[in-house]
Amino acid sequence: xxxxxxxxxSPFAPPAKGVLVVFCDEALRFxxxxxxxIAPASGxxxxxxxxxxxxxxxxxxxxxxxxxxxxxxxxxxxxxGKAKGLEQKDLLKLGGIAMGKLPMSASDATVFADLPGGxxxxxxxxxxxxxxxxxxxxxxxxxxxxxxxxxxPEQRTITVCVSAAAAVGKAYATREAxxxxxxxxRDLVNEPANVLYPEEFARRTLALKKAGVAVEVLxxxxxKKLGMNALLGVGQGSRRESRVVVMRWNGGKAGDAPxxxxxxxxxFDTGGISIKGASGMEDMKGDMAGAAxxxxxxxxxxxxKAKVNAVGLIGLVExxxxxxxxxxxxxxxxxxxxxxxxxxxxxxxxxxxxxxxxYAAKRFxxxxxxxxxxxxxxxxxxxxxxxxxxxxxxxxxxxxxxKAGEATGxxxxxxxxxPEYDKMIDSKFADMxxxxxxxxxxxxxAAQFIQRHVAEKTPWAHLDIAGTGxxxxxxxxxxxxxxxxxxxxxxxxxxxxxxx
Ligand code: BES
Ligand code: MN
Ligand code: ZN
Numbered sequence: 001x002x003x004x005x006x007x008x009x010s011p012f013a014p015p016a017k018g019v020l021v022v023f024c025d026e027a028l029r030f031x032x033x034x035x036x037x038i039a040p041a042s043g044x045x046x047x048x049x050x051x052x053x054x055x056x057x058x059x060x061x062x063x064x065x066x067x068x069x070x071x072x073x074x075x076x077x078x079x080x081g082k083a084k085g086l087e088q089k090d091l092l093k094l095g096g097i098a099m100g101k102l103p104m105s106a107s108d109a110t111v112f113a114d115l116p117g118g119x120x121x122x123x124x125x126x127x128x129x130x131x132x133x134x135x136x137x138x139x140x141x142x143x144x145x146x147x148x149x150x151x152x153p154e155q156r157t158i159t160v161c162v163s164a165a166a167a168v169g170k171a172y173a174t175r176e177a178x179x180x181x182x183x184x185x186r187d188l189v190n191e192p193a194n195v196l197y198p199e200e201f202a203r204r205t206l207a208l209k210k211a212g213v214a215v216e217v218l219x220x221x222x223x224k225k226l227g228m229n230a231l232l233g234v235g236q237g238s239r240r241e242s243r244v245v246v247m248r249w250n251g252g253k254a255g256d257a258p259x260x261x262x263x264x265x266x267x268f269d270t271g272g273i274s275i276k277g278a279s280g281m282e283d284m285k286g287d288m289a290g291a292a293x294x295x296x297x298x299x300x301x302x303x304x305k306a307k308v309n310a311v312g313l314i315g316l317v318e319x320x321x322x323x324x325x326x327x328x329x330x331x332x333x334x335x336x337x338x339x340x341x342x343x344x345x346x347x348x349x350x351x352x353x354x355x356x357x358x359y360a361a362k363r364f365x366x367x368x369x370x371x372x373x374x375x376x377x378x379x380x381x382x383x384x385x386x387x388x389x390x391x392x393x394x395x396x397x398x399x400x401x402x403k404a405g406e407a408t409g410x411x412x413x414x415x416x417x418x419p420e421y422d423k424m425i426d427s428k429f430a431d432m433x434x435x436x437x438x439x440x441x442x443x444x445x446a447a448q449f450i451q452r453h454v455a456e457k458t459p460w461a462h463l464d465i466a467g468t469g470x471x472x473x474x475x476x477x478x479x480x481x482x483x484x485x486x487x488x489x490x491x492x493x494x495x496x497x498x499x500x
Contacts, residue, residue, distance in 0.1 A: 004155045005136050007129060009168050012037065012119070012161045018108030020072035021098045023115055025083035026056040031114035033161070040069030045077065057081060059093065059476070061101055072110070076101045083115045088127050089409035091120075095131020096476035099158075107153035111160045119163035126171035129160050133179050134477040139190040174304045178491050181300030182484035188292035189470050189482025193268035193285040197240040198316035201267060201288065205245045205295055205314075211302035218244040228355040230334040234348040235317035237272055237325025244356060247298045247312040251305055252500060258309035259498055260366035261298075261490060262357050264349045264373035265291030265316040272319045272345030273327055286482060287349070289469030290372035291316060293486035300491050307499045313360050315352040319345070331430045335359060336453055339430035347434045349375045350446050354453035361455035367498065368397050368459040371450065372469075372486050378442030379415075379464040387413040388468045388485070391447035394459035400497050401461055401489070407496075410489035412463060415444060422448045 012033040014020070022034045028049055030038070038045060044067055048054070054062040058081030067075045078097055080086065086094075098111050111132070113125035120128065136156070162168045188196065188204065196204075202217045209215055220241055223232055228244070235242030248258070266287035270276060276284070291314035298312040326332075330342045332351075336358045340351065353371055360369055379389040387405075390412040392398035398414055405411040421444045427433035432452060436445030447462050454460045465485055472483040 005133065006155060006157045007133060007160065008157070009125070009160050009162050009165045009172070011165060012112065012114065012163070014071065015108070015110040015159070016071045018072060018110060019074045019076060019102055019106050020070065021076045021078065021101065021109060021111040023078050023080045023083065023094065023112065024056045025116045026079065026081055028056050029116040031112070031116055031118060033114045033119060034112050037112065038070065038075065041067045041075065044068060045075070055079070059097060061097065063101065074103070074106070080115060083117060086124065088407060091124050091127035092131035092134065092409070093476045095128040096135035099132045099135035100476065104149060104152055107156055109156070109158045111158065113160050113162045122162070122164055122167035122171045125160060125162045125168045126175050129172055130175040130179060131477050132158060134182060135479065137183055137186060137478070137480055139187065139480045139482065177303035178300045178488060180303050181296035181487045181491070184299050185292040185296030185484035185487050186480055186482040188295065189286045189289050189484070190480060193318070197267050197318055198235070198243045198265070199241060201265060201291065201316050202243040202245050205247060208247055208295070208299050208302065211299060212249065213298055213302045214248040216246040218246070226359065227333070227335045228359070229332045230340055230351040231315050231317060231355040233326045233330065233332045233342070234272070234319055234351050237322040238318035238320040240267070240318045242317040245314050245316065247295070249298055249302045249306070249310045251301065251307050252309040256309050257367045258311045258364055259494060260360045260364055260369040261294045261310070261312045262353060262360050262369060262371040263291035263294035263312070263314040264288065264353055264375065265314045266349055266352065267316060267318045269319045269346070269348065270321060272348060273321050273325050274345040275321055276346060283471060286470035287374050288316070289374050289465055289482070289485070292482070293372050293465070293484070293490070296484060296487040297490050300487055301494065306494060308494050310494065311360065311364050311366065313356050315356040317352055319348045334453065336455065338432065338452065341427040341430040341433040343433045343435045343437065347446070349373050350449040351434060353450050357450060358453045358455050361458045365456060366458060368394065368461070369454070370401070370461045370463065370490065372463045372465050374466045374469045375464045376443040376446050376466055378439065380467040382415070382443060383413055383467055385467040385472050387411045389443050389464035390414045390461055391417050391444070391464070392461040393417065393451065393454065394461070397459050397461050400493055404489050404492040404496060408488045408492050410468070410485055412489070415447070417444070417447060417451060421445055425449055
């Protein structure tokens with residue numbers, strides 16, 4: 001973030017300067033704290049609402065510059081619809097909209113966490129504040145030139161007015177920890193591949209030690225020793241060395257089996273010898289969004305001191321064409337001992353995940369595993385950018401993920417696994433091949449491949465985030481390319497079902 005954002009909470013008081021943001025319902029009703037604060041301008045607001053046909057519909061806004069009677073330079077009224085039964089994702093959205101309405105020049109803003117039904121509860125006000133911070137994120141560290149009107153102020157102070165400032169501080173601390181993980185994931189996804197290659201990614205995970213995460217980096221000799229030949233095969237055409245990072249957070253009972261998260265970390269995916277077309281290839285710097293999410297999640301769990309044992313494993317490689325690159329037709333033996341015929345070197349993510357997921361189950365015997373990967377274009381064809389594709393060998397885990405998705409707005413849609421699809425990856429020469437050979441059901445055959453590497457009958461879910469990990473449409477709570485998708489979803493899964 002270029003601008004430093006200072007967020008604070010205070011009791012309700014009309015601001016002496018800057019922007020004032022308030023909420024109303026679809027009958028243009030305000031909470032009592034709000035009504036009191038804007039009383040001198042209430043006639044003006046009613047007139048403006050009429051003139052602009054502003055009715056308080058959810059997400060709609062009304063803006064007044066230099067409103068007579070108020071000390072604020074600007075009044076923003078945001079519609080909260082019925083303003084009843086607002087859930088976390090609704091409040092995040094309202095916070096995001098509030099942030100989005102601050103003019104670039106504004107250095108001070110006051111947001112009234114107040115609704116017609118009464119002042120927002122501590123948890124609600126904290127959700128609102130979380131949305132503000134998520135929206136404020138921008139990845140602009142490589143912008144050296146800016147027009148004057150594009151320049152944000154050196155510092156922005158946002159004051160959220162609440163009724164119980166002490167309680168809100170505690171509720172917000174948790175969300176601040178989660179946001180830290182989301183923004184870390186976004187930074188990693190946005191970073192270009194000349195800067196963020198496997199070794200550098202691994203180096204950045206060391207920052208998690210500060211929060212109490214144990215970080216272990218496996219280098220090439222270690223990976224060779226483990227027999228991760230499928231992963232190593234993907235990276236062998238790159239000048240950059242592959243790495244696997246193991247992150248452990250032990251906030252639960254000693255000896256309690258951990259929950260496990262595994263991420264695809266292809267720092268750049270050219271396709272390898274089965275090279276991709278030039279158009280849009282730059283997006284493949286984001287082919288490590290799964291690994292970014294796992295890293296951000298581990299940071300979030302540790303920062304909020306989650307009462308759970310969790311492990312995060314990421315497979316970091318760069319998929320490049322080169323004299324030493326893997327060829328179509330090559331056969332590799334994965335850590336599981338199974339042999340794989342490489343049909344297409346662009347189906348590399350499953351090769352990376354196969355080894356890491358096998359290792360995760362064998363070493364940690366987790367309660368369950370969730371892997372995240374920008375795995376297939378086919379899942380984007382199926383689901384677009386709204387839902388991530390979910391594949392699971394366990395109904396309970398799938399159900400819990402779906403619920404956490406609805407609660408957070410990071411939604412997942414279950415897709416099938418079946419023996420008929422599994423057969424499609426049988427190979428003439430080896431135990432399996434790395435594509436189904438046809439584009440039909442491409443996300444499913446990819447998931448079947450990963451399932452063949454799930455050891456110990458571990459409950460497992462695979463999230464294909466090719467559509468949600470980056471370039472997610474400009475949303476109310478994210479304007480940057482990297483979305484940090486999945487951190488809030490998985491934090492919620494842990495919190496609701498696995499924390500003691
Ligand atoms: N990283 C890509 C998938 C991808 C595509 C992610 C677009 C995000 C946006 C993956 O490694 C890939 O290349 N998949 C191929 C698989 C095919 C060769 C079987 C695909 O989807 O075309
Ligand atoms: Mn690929
Ligand atoms: Zn890829």
